[in-house]
Amino acid sequence: MIRRLMLVAAVAALPFVALAGDARRDAILADYAAKARAADKGFAAFSAQRGETLFRTKWTGGDSRTTSCTACHTANPRQPGQNAKTGRAIDPVAVSVNPKRFTDPATVEKQFTRDCRSVLGRDCTPLEKGDYITFMAGQ
Ligand code: HEC
Numbered sequence: 001m002i003r004r005l006m007l008v009a010a011v012a013a014l015p016f017v018a019l020a021g022d023a024r025r026d027a028i029l030a031d032y033a034a035k036a037r038a039a040d041k042g043f044a045a046f047s048a049q050r051g052e053t054l055f056r057t058k059w060t061g062g063d064s065r066t067t068s069c070t071a072c073h074t075a076n077p078r079q080p081g082q083n084a085k086t087g088r089a090i091d092p093v094a095v096s097v098n099p100k101r102f103t104d105p106a107t108v109e110k111q112f113t114r115d116c117r118s119v120l121g122r123d124c125t126p127l128e129k130g131d132y133i134t135f136m137a138g139q
Contacts, residue, residue, distance in 0.1 A: 061121025
């Protein structure tokens with residue numbers, strides 16, 4: 001009986017678990033926003049449009065196999081990707097099809113570091129990171 005009650009309680013709590021995923025993404029964005037503001041007092045808001053440009057631009061500073069984010073994540077973020085270096089499959093990066101995206105701060109930072117260096121040949125700024133997540137959150 002107690003077991004059954006616990007199960008009911010767990011199922012009832014599920015919508016809140018899903019919402020907590022969004023709260024974690026919001027917290028990541030808030031952290032990048034604070035850093036963007038610290039770097040530039042004129043910072044107003046992240047831009048999905050700038051995020052899309054970052055995603056689609058062909059850069060010249062990085063690895064020649066990966067001149068663009070689309071080299072691995074494909075031109076359509078709702079589609080699965082493929083790692084241009086290893087050939088391994090990558091789950092879609094659009095939040096609409098993959099709601100777990102951008103919810104773990106350590107993973108997000110680790111991948112931004114690795115992927116921005118590979119594509120741009122430098123670290124992405126907090127502004128670029130926030131723009132990118134804002135773009136993907138609307139995809
Ligand atoms: C060499 C292939 C490759 C390229 C190019 C690439 N990525 Fe990725 N990316 C990956 C892999 C592999 C993962 C980790 C596996 C996964 O998350 O499915 C990942 C995951 C991420 C994540 C973590 C997402 C999450 O769920 O938290 C971010 C952020 C990210 N990439 C940003 C970028 C950006 C920005 C660019 C372009 C500047 C880019 N990636 C280009 C391979 C790539």
